[in-house]
Amino acid sequence: MTALEIIAKKRDGEKLDRDEIEFMVLGYTRARIPDYQMAAWLMAVYLNGMDARETAAMTETMLHSGQQLSLSSLPGPKIDKHSTGGVGDKVSLILAPLVACTGVVVPMISGRGLGHSGGTLDKLEAIPGFSTRLSLRQFTSQLREIGVGMMGQTRKVVPADRKIYALRDATSTIASIPLIIASILCKKLAENLDGLVLDIKTGNGAFMSTREESSALAEGLVATAKRNRLETVAVVTDMNQPLGLAVGNWLETHEAIRALQGEGPTDLMRVTLHLGAHMLRLAKKVQKIEQGLDELEGKIANGEAFERFMRMVQMQGGDNRFIRNPHLYPPSDFEICLDAPQSGYLVGIDTQAIGRAVVHLGGGRETVKDTIDPKAGLILDKKIGDRVEKGATLARLFSDRPSIEEIAKQLRSAFSILPKPVTPAPLIGEEFSSV
Amino acid sequence: MTALEIIAKKRDGEKLDRDEIEFMVLGYTRARIPDYQMAAWLMAVYLNGMDARETAAMTETMLHSGQQLSLSSLPGPKIDKHSTGGVGDKVSLILAPLVACTGVVVPMISGRGLGHSGGTLDKLEAIPGFSTRLSLRQFTSQLREIGVGMMGQTRKVVPADRKIYALRDATSTIASIPLIIASILCKKLAENLDGLVLDIKTGNGAFMSTREESSALAEGLVATAKRNRLETVAVVTDMNQPLGLAVGNWLETHEAIRALQGEGPTDLMRVTLHLGAHMLRLAKKVQKIEQGLDELEGKIANGEAFERFMRMVQMQGGDNRFIRNPHLYPPSDFEICLDAPQSGYLVGIDTQAIGRAVVHLGGGRETVKDTIDPKAGLILDKKIGDRVEKGATLARLFSDRPSIEEIAKQLRSAFSILPKPVTPAPLIGEEFSSV
Numbered sequence: 001m002t003a004l005e006i007i008a009k010k011r012d013g014e015k016l017d018r019d020e021i022e023f024m025v026l027g028y029t030r031a032r033i034p035d036y037q038m039a040a041w042l043m044a045v046y047l048n049g050m051d052a053r054e055t056a057a058m059t060e061t062m063l064h065s066g067q068q069l070s071l072s073s074l075p076g077p078k079i080d081k082h083s084t085g086g087v088g089d090k091v092s093l094i095l096a097p098l099v100a101c102t103g104v105v106v107p108m109i110s111g112r113g114l115g116h117s118g119g120t121l122d123k124l125e126a127i128p129g130f131s132t133r134l135s136l137r138q139f140t141s142q143l144r145e146i147g148v149g150m151m152g153q154t155r156k157v158v159p160a161d162r163k164i165y166a167l168r169d170a171t172s173t174i175a176s177i178p179l180i181i182a183s184i185l186c187k188k189l190a191e192n193l194d195g196l197v198l199d200i201k202t203g204n205g206a207f208m209s210t211r212e213e214s215s216a217l218a219e220g221l222v223a224t225a226k227r228n229r230l231e232t233v234a235v236v237t238d239m240n241q242p243l244g245l246a247v248g249n250w251l252e253t254h255e256a257i258r259a260l261q262g263e264g265p266t267d268l269m270r271v272t273l274h275l276g277a278h279m280l281r282l283a284k285k286v287q288k289i290e291q292g293l294d295e296l297e298g299k300i301a302n303g304e305a306f307e308r309f310m311r312m313v314q315m316q317g318g319d320n321r322f323i324r325n326p327h328l329y330p331p332s333d334f335e336i337c338l339d340a341p342q343s344g345y346l347v348g349i350d351t352q353a354i355g356r357a358v359v360h361l362g363g364g365r366e367t368v369k370d371t372i373d374p375k376a377g378l379i380l381d382k383k384i385g386d387r388v389e390k391g392a393t394l395a396r397l398f399s400d401r402p403s404i405e406e407i408a409k410q411l412r413s414a415f416s417i418l419p420k421p422v423t424p425a426p427l428i429g430e431e432f433s434s435v
Numbered sequence: 436m437t438a439l440e441i442i443a444k445k446r447d448g449e450k451l452d453r454d455e456i457e458f459m460v461l462g463y464t465r466a467r468i469p470d471y472q473m474a475a476w477l478m479a480v481y482l483n484g485m486d487a488r489e490t491a492a493m494t495e496t497m498l499h500s501g502q503q504l505s506l507s508s509l510p511g512p513k514i515d516k517h518s519t520g521g522v523g524d525k526v527s528l529i530l531a532p533l534v535a536c537t538g539v540v541v542p543m544i545s546g547r548g549l550g551h552s553g554g555t556l557d558k559l560e561a562i563p564g565f566s567t568r569l570s571l572r573q574f575t576s577q578l579r580e581i582g583v584g585m586m587g588q589t590r591k592v593v594p595a596d597r598k599i600y601a602l603r604d605a606t607s608t609i610a611s612i613p614l615i616i617a618s619i620l621c622k623k624l625a626e627n628l629d630g631l632v633l634d635i636k637t638g639n640g641a642f643m644s645t646r647e648e649s650s651a652l653a654e655g656l657v658a659t660a661k662r663n664r665l666e667t668v669a670v671v672t673d674m675n676q677p678l679g680l681a682v683g684n685w686l687e688t689h690e691a692i693r694a695l696q697g698e699g700p701t702d703l704m705r706v707t708l709h710l711g712a713h714m715l716r717l718a719k720k721v722q723k724i725e726q727g728l729d730e731l732e733g734k735i736a737n738g739e740a741f742e743r744f745m746r747m748v749q750m751q752g753g754d755n756r757f758i759r760n761p762h763l764y765p766p767s768d769f770e771i772c773l774d775a776p777q778s779g780y781l782v783g784i785d786t787q788a789i790g791r792a793v794v795h796l797g798g799g800r801e802t803v804k805d806t807i808d809p810k811a812g813l814i815l816d817k818k819i820g821d822r823v824e825k826g827a828t829l830a831r832l833f834s835d836r837p838s839i840e841e842i843a844k845q846l847r848s849a850f851s852i853l854p855k856p857v858t859p860a861p862l863i864g865e866e867f868s869s870v
Contacts, residue, residue, distance in 0.1 A: 007607040011481065036474035040606035043478035046446065171475035172442040 003027065003037045010044040018057040025061045028167075029160040035167055042164070042173040050178035055220065056227035058178065062186035063228075065160035069136060069191050071107060074144055077283040078105045080191055081275055082184060083199035084217070085117040086206050087355040088242030091199065091272045092120045092150070093256035094264070097308035099276050100147035101299040104283045107143055107191050108150045109157070113372075114365050116205070116355025118249065121152050126250035126374035130318035146311050157190045175207070177217055181224050189228055195282030196225060196232045197275050202429065203240035205351025211236065211429060218432045226434040233278045236429035237271050241349040241384050244268035248363040248377010248398065254326045260306040267383070267427055273297065274428055282435070332375045332398035338408050340388040340417060348416035349384060357411045361399035373400060384424045388417060438462065438472045445479040453492040460496045463602075464595040470602055477599070477608040485613035490655065491662035493613065497621035498663075500595035504571060504626050506542060509579055512718035513540045515626055516710055517619060518634035519652070520552040521641050522790040523677030526634065526707045527555045527585070528691035529699070532743035534711050535582035536734040539718045542578055542626050543585045544592070548799050548807075551640070551790025553684065556587050557799075561685035561809035565753035581746050592625045610642070612652055616659050624663055630717030631660060631667045632710050638675035638860065640786025646671065646864060653867045661869040668713045671864035672706050676784040676819050679703035683798040683812010683833065689761045695741040702818070702862055708732065709863055717870070767810045767833035773843050775823040775852060783851035784819060792846045796834035808835060819859045823852060 006020045024041055027033035050058060071078050079099065083089055096106045110132075113119035121132045134142070134151045142149040153162065161183050168174050188196050198221055201207070202214035218234035225232035237243075244265045246255040259268060277292025286292045299305045313320055322329055358364050362373035381393045388394065394415050397408050441455045459476055462468035485493060506513050514534065518524055531541045545567075548554035556567045569577070569586040577584040588597065596618050603609050623631050633656055636642070637649035653669035660667035679700045681690040694703060712727025721727045734740045748755055757764055793799050797808035816828045823829065829850050832843050 004605070004607050007478075011478065011607055034605075035469075035471040036602060037606055039471035039474040040478040040608060043442075043446065043475040044482070047479070047482045167471060170439070170469075171472055172439050172446055173475060 003033050003041070007037060007041045007044060010041060010048055013048045015051060016054055018061070021054060021057045022061045025058065025160050025164070026065060029065045029163055038164070038167055039171045042168055042171060042179070045179060046173045046176040052220070052223050052227065055178040055181050056224050058182040059185045059189065059224055060228055062158055062160040062164070062182055063189045066158050066190070067156045069107065069140070069157070071105065071140065071143065071192055074105050074140070076103050076105045076147065077194040078107055078191065079195040079197070079279045079283050080106060080108055080188060080193050081197045081199065081279060082188060084184075084201050084207055086201040086239040086243060087117060087351050088244050088247045088252065089118065089201070090123060090244065090246070090252040090256045091268070091275065093123060093253060093309075094259045094272050094305075095276050096148045096150060097260065097312055098272070098296055098299055098305040099279050101304045101308050102280060102283075102285055102295060104147065104279060104285065105143050106148045107139070107193075108148070109153060109187060109191060110150055111153065112365070114368060116352045116359065116364070117207075118247070118252065118355075118364065120150065122372055122374070123249045123253050123256075124150055124318075126253045127313055127318040127322055130313060131316050134316070142315050146308060146315065148308060148312050150312070150316070153187065158186045161186050177220055180217065181220050184221065185224055185228065185230070189230060193230060195279065196230055197278045197282065198232060198234040199271070199275055200234055200236045201239035202236050203238055203351065203425065205242065205355060206239035215430050218430065222432040222434050231282055232434045233282065234432045235275060235278065236431070238425045238427050238429065239351060240425050241351055242354055242380060243271060245380045245383070246377065247354055247358050247380075248361070249372060249374040250329055251377040251379060251398070254329070257306075257309070257323055257326060260300065260309050262300050270427055330375065333400040334402070334404045335396060335398050336404055336408055337393045338395045338397060338411060340390055340392045340394050340415070341412065342417055343390045344388060344417040344419050345421035346382045346384055346386050346388055346394070346415060347418045347422045350414035353411065353414035354378070357397075357407050357414070360407050361397060361404060362401055376400065385421055387421075438468050438476070442472060442476045442479060445476060445483055448483045450486060451489055453496070456489060456492045457496045460493065460595050460599070461500060464500045464598055473599070473602055474606045477603055477606060477614070480614060481608045481611040487655070487658050487662065490613040490616050490659050493617040494620045494624065494659055495663055497593055497595040497599070497617055498624045501593050501625070502591045504542065504575070504592070506540065506575065506578065506627055509540050509575070511538050511540045511582065512629040513542055513626065514630040514632070514714045514718050515541060515543055515623060515628050516632045516634065516714060517623060519619075519636050519642055521636040521674040521678060522552060522786050523679050523682045523687060524553065524636070525558060525679065525681070525687040525691045526703070526710065528558060528688060528744075529694045529707050529740075530711050531583045531585060532695065532747055533707070533731055533734055533740040534714050536739045536743050537715055537718075537720055537730060539582065539714060539720065540578050541583045542574070542628075543583070544588060544622060544626060545585055546588070550801070551787045551794065551799070552642075553682070553687065553790075553799065555585065557807055557809075558684045558688050558691075559585055561688045562748055562753040562757060565748060566751050569751070577750050581743060581750065583743060583747050585747070585751070588622065593621045596621050612655055615652065616655050619656065620659055620663065620665070624665055628665060630714065631665055632713045632717065633667060633669040634706070634710055635669055635671045636674035637671050637864065638673055638786065640677065640790060641674035650865050653865065657867040657869050665869075666717055667869045668717065669867045670710060670713065671866070673860045673862050673864065674786060675860050676786055677789055677815060678706060680815045680818070681812065682789055682793050682815075683796070684807060684809040685764060686812040686814060686833070689764070692741075692744070692758055692761060695735065695744050697735050705862055765810065768835040769837070769839045770831060770833050771839055771843050772828045773830045773832060773846060775825055775827045775829050775850070776847065777852055778825045779823060779852040779854050780856035781817045781819055781821050781823055781829070781850060782853045782857045785849035788846065788849035789813070792832075792842050792849070795842045796832060796839060797836055811835065820856055822856075
């Protein structure tokens, strides 16, 4: 077995067996296969695909490239949620402490934002002092105590994924469904969960812009998770506009705090509670989604969810004064309003343009080395379907950069206003379940 | 314009324009584009192809990556021949001095053998002292004097080809028609020829095993050459058995010497003279192939061709004693005969197996770093269509390696003997011409 033979086999559209996939993935991770051979192979996989069996083998091989979390000593079912990423998606910040209140352990290992879409770690780090660099030991101990923890990937878990993802990013081979599935699931399998809920974003702010692509990814994820014996539910949700109103790290954390206090925007709460109810069902805490929704709403109403979030912030070194009184947070140097140029109905938002504008305001990264201004971002005043009058505020922008005026001007075309209203896409779409 | 965008474009099956191809090829040659990006792009080209316009642009860009030969000061038309490679193909050794006798300048820049197929440089270097490492100055001066010279590629001419070919070899992206066309033609365009004859081998000893593939390659080569204003004829010739009888560097050189003395095997002479007649036609020395055949046969018969070969060997430092008296050449330590296991007709030869056996006997390379035993090889006693009696010699093997016995045993299955004869494939097949 040689790398050349395995590249040629996939190049010719043949199926690879588990040994061959392992040879490539572990060989590359251990630097026995050079990056140019892996790059050629990844392009062949991109163009000729992988079937369900190959995708499951790829996932499992990547999982076995490093250590796994050992959470079996913790009481209670371990359930995590993962989103494919979008604009204004602060669900994890609300969901993790909320679900933990029901006795479910939520061991959330998250990523950072790049390009137009944000990352949970960056949002948490907007809280002064908050550390997402925990050792696996600290993480486990925190999960034992409060049932929830949020950290970044470590070098020890799935090293193959980090190395392969970086190469895909540099060779235009990101958008391959089997490779996406393997990358997402190997990380989640390493958490040794009892269940996983996946939020597959779809629309002009998501990685997959059509319902068909998103459903194909959702279905593939569930099928691969099942082959690897992980009970999984995947829900396709809308990303044709930002979720909630805030986009930008601190602005989103602030919105999450308010949501935990019962004051979240409708769409954000619907998605959060729906995904949470699926987590409770996978944890066998409830039998029906409706029961889960009721239980979770109760945990917000009685203050438990917010309290749990406060404890998590404290345990991870964050300064709780900013959680109790968000208005202590330093303001941006500049704030300007984006006004509607005409009256009518807001019928569409270029969500990727919103995400990119936030990057330009200082709130995101164009390359992995950029630093983030946590204060920068924007707050929408209008969402799709809303009536707007000429001169009314569409969004407020926050930045320390004088270029804010130019960014606001360019952002105007991201909002489509027409004389007649439209029905927005359904917020919660198709669902796939392995159980 | 970024490498990522150009990779993505070809990945998505789009056409690339000249600037984009140049960006990749020159960027890679000048080490501004890393090998993993080039590898991903090459695999995308392999799988999604290139049209005639892209292939011509690729060829021209590679040509412009380095210096070109300047032969315009030499009197007479400059015509070269190139073969896609096979087993026992010693045509160049005979053809180049032969055609030079007619006043045509033959500036032959050749390659080395790898795997089952041999290389002209290795055959020439079987002559003690013969040097194929000439400077462009020495080469030009020799061409001026005797009209023929044979050298290896220099680093200054088409550096892009050397670098890209090595990467293709390491990423299973060799067998791509547009990439093959660009690689062959950029080297020939750099010779600034007045005409080019291509010998496209087809069959079980060739790179392309079917007539369809070989014709597609031949047609593409002629079309691309035409776009780059090089008059070209491509002839598809049979490689379902070795050409001539000898396989192995010195054995083939010896056969070429005898051919130049009028004692070559029929098939070898037919192919050589046919290709040579096309060269004379491109050089406008003759109007019809038949006139060319006559003229070339005359140059062999009157001894001129052999004399020209002797002069070339002398000018390139070779020891002419071995040309005048080949029997001075040291013999191999071992020589064994491979006998027919039954009576009947020889109906097929596994030509690649013959080539591989010669490598195992010491006469070829498995990797570019291997050294060659010029004495090693084999001589066929029978060719397809011949009657064989049980126990008759099929071939004689020569090697310094004691493993010769084992190699001979394994080679037995390369010869198919059946009770009834077959008609061999036509030696000279389809022809394509730009004129």
